[in-house]
Amino acid sequence: MNDAAPMIDIRDLTVTFTGGRKPVHAVNGVTLSVQRGEVVALLGESGSGKSVTLRSLLNMHPKHRSRLNGSVIAAGQDVLKLSGRALADYRGRVASMIFQEPLLALDPVYTVGAQIVEAIRRHEKATLAVAQARALALLQKVRIPSPERRLQAFPHEMSGGMRQRAMIALALACNPQILLADEPTTALDATVQIQILLLLRELQRELGLTVILVTHDIGVAVEVADRVAVMYAGRIVETGPVREIIRNPRHPYTQGLLASRAHDAMSGARLDAIPGAPPDLAALPPGCAFAPRCRFSAAACLAEAPGSVAVGPQHSARCLRLAELAAA
Amino acid sequence: MKDVPHDPRDRGGPRQPLLSVNRLIKHFPVNKGLLGRSKTVVRAVDGVDFDLLKGETLGIVGESGCGKSTTARLLMHLIPPDHGEIVFDGESVGHDLPLPDYRRQVQMVFQDSYASLNPRLTIEDSIAFAPRVHGVPRREALGRAHDLLARVGLEPSRFAGRYPHELSGGQRQRINIARALALEPRLVILDEAVSALDKSVEAQVLNLLLDLKEAFGLTYIFISHDLNVVRFMADRVMVMYLGKVAEIGSAQQVFAQPSHPYSAALLASMPAMDPDARTETAPLYGDPPNPINPPSGCRFHTRCGSVASVCSQVEPALEDAASGQRVACLMRQPGSGHPAAMPALEVA
Known part of the structure; x- marks a missing residue:
């Protein structure tokens, strides 16, 4: 693999879940490439397709209940074509994931140490002693206090923040190049969240990891991401460097999200809320999915889904009325 | 403080706090030992005092386990307190003011919108349920439910007959x-009421809460x-840590100039x-x-950056600080023995 090729290259990814009465169109044509060492945040509300996109990178969707189209290339491997042993080799070794709720993601009947050792020995020819030494080093790296003792601890014996650190240690056990993080701090308290975000940032820098982080919280994206991709109804509606997205959002949805935050609003004033609710993924409108809630929508918006338009260096948005809105 | 429309139920006038909470304590037993004798307790709420003024919004913040939700449930008398008194507009709850009369004036909204609705009742029946329990005839209760639906921005003809799912x-x-407003309460306790909502929807509900507060002259506790x-949302803010109040004061003051090291760290x-x-x-x-x-001593001393030896020995009381807040920190209390505290005032 040459260095210029992106570490992650997702093209026209669609994911449809067919298990229910009506097919649910969770991801509707996502194209995203991430360079080696880059941190990208997928930002969106529930049902926007951000977690489904992330899970496609580990080919985690159940085969018989989901239909995937498009291509997902990660570190030169065609992820959607992997299966069986090749997929198991890829998971954890090339790309690994940390989840929102470590208590559910970790196995409750094995100690943290045993789980890390198992992961190392699955992927590498390491003796038990070597794997145990690596597990200890990993717990030190994620700064778990008294790591020798914590290797012997079961997940339920740890606090929430400590469990998330252990989860990160497990994810990094086999030195993956890609780290996928699905709302890694959403279940944590504010004072713990910032510690985990700083830890992720530091590990990313130190290990040169390529990171995709899924979050609903713009603040979290701002703390760790180089680039933000805003998702709505299974599409990336705007993507750009984090500064651009915060200071110069171009898509009406991104603008609305930023304007409706209670962050700097005057106490007692009214928030500039986006009306309506996110669309039903089983019955998406033919045009722009945001049009029914958009204050700028025109007739053309309801007819066809807008393509991606470059609006600056590395900055693009999917909106038919970009030019008019910029001029206004 | 904004003007509160005159309410015939108002007793002590605008100056009298709507709610005064004195030394509220709730310990939950865990690890029941032999013969059901409990060995240890969770000190969920451990001596909380505060006043809630008429027409204000008091925000309660803190991390999980700090006792903010237990405080809310104690205020509603959903769980009985071990100790402490709640005075509602001058009347001691459970003594001068019987619980049913109190609950008619205090209502609550919970975080999980689905779990807090009866799945087998239609929307209109859910809203009309409490008024009917309190003796309002069915027709009148349903009519009022429809009015309330319109007030919260849901077309009654479309939504009244639907089910929560x-x-x-x-x-x-x-x-x-x-539903919380159906009994025309004076106080509404909002316990993480917008936390489960998406950001774009959260803003709509916050706006609605502000509108309703103005229209009905409500007082909020916003957790x-x-x-x-x-x-x-808040006019005043109370910061809790491990079952105790760390700091309480005007929102502007607490956010701009937190006086307790924990509030500062949280912000x-x-x-x-x-x-x-x-x-x-x-x-x-x-x-x-x-x-x-x-x-x-001070429960925050194990994580505090300004800790001194006295902090592990002396439990700071909630006292008026120079900046106008009430703060439970030895650094803000003259003569406490903390090196950063001012020396005690000489008594002549």
Whole structure:
């Protein structure tokens, strides 16, 4: 693999879940490439397709209940074509994931140490002693206090923040190049969240990891991401460097999200809320999915889904009325 | 304080607090020992005092385990307190003021909009349920339910006959708000009421809460872990840590100039919104300690950056600080023995 090729290259990814009465169109044509060492945040509300996109990178969707189209290339491997042993080799070794709720993601009947050792020995020819030494080093790296003792601890014996650190240690056990993080701090308290975000940032820098982080919280994206991709109804509606997205959002949805935050609003004033609710993924409108809630929508918006338009260096948005809105 | 429309139920006038809470304590037993004797307790709420003024919004913030939700449930008498008194507009709850009369004036909205609605009742029946229990005839209760639906922005003709599972989270939370208002309460306790909602829907519900507060002359207790939302909603803020009040004061003051080191750390933990001014060091290390065995003295001393030897021995009382807040920190209390505190005033 040459260095210029992106570490992650997702093209026209669609994911449809067919298990229910009506097919649910969770991801509707996502194209995203991430360079080696880059941190990208997928930002969106529930049902926007951000977690489904992330899970496609580990080919985690159940085969018989989901239909995937498009291509997902990660570190030169065609992820959607992997299966069986090749997929198991890829998971954890090339790309690994940390989840929102470590208590559910970790196995409750094995100690943290045993789980890390198992992961190392699955992927590498390491003796038990070597794997145990690596597990200890990993717990030190994620700064778990008294790591020798914590290797012997079961997940339920740890606090929430400590469990998330252990989860990160497990994810990094086999030195993956890609780290996928699905709302890694959403279940944590504010004072713990910032510690985990700083830890992720530091590990990313130190290990040169390529990171995709899924979050609903713009603040979290701002703390760790180089680039933000805003998702709505299974599409990336705007993507750009984090500064651009915060200071110069171009898509009406991104603008609305930023304007409706209670962050700097005057106490007692009214928030500039986006009306309506996110669309039903089983019955998406033919045009722009945001049009029914958009204050700028025109007739053309309801007819066809807008393509991606470059609006600056590395900055693009999917909106038919970009030019008019910029001029206004 | 804004003018509150005159309410015939108002007793002590605008100056008298709507709610006064004195030394509220709730310990939950865990690990029942032999013969059901409990060995240890979770000190969930451990001596909480505050006043709630008429027409204000009091925000309660703190991390999980700090006792904010237990406080809310104690205020509603959903769980009986071990100790302490709640005075509602001059009347002691459970003594001068019987519980049914109290509950008619205090209502609550919970975080989980689905779990707090009966799945087998239609929306209109859910809203009309409490008034009917309190003796309002069915027809009148339903009529009022329809009015309330319209007030919270849901077309009565479209929504009245539906069931909770047919609605989105934002719509269900509007229903819960309508139901809380059905008894015409004076105080509404909002316990993480917008936390489960998407950001775009959260803003709509916050606006609705502000509108309803004005229209009905309500007083709110607004509990949230989201400090941005609390800053937006609250007139005053109470910061809790491990079952105790760390600091209480005007929202403006607490957010601009927190007096307790914990409040300061909590505020500094909020993610920056500026990519060029990211947080560089975490204000605190580790998780909050376990409320089963809280630290001695000041409960925050194990994580505090300004800790002195006295902090593990002396429990700070909640006292008026120079900046106008009430603060439980030895550094703010003259003569406490903390090196950063002012010396005690000489008594002539």
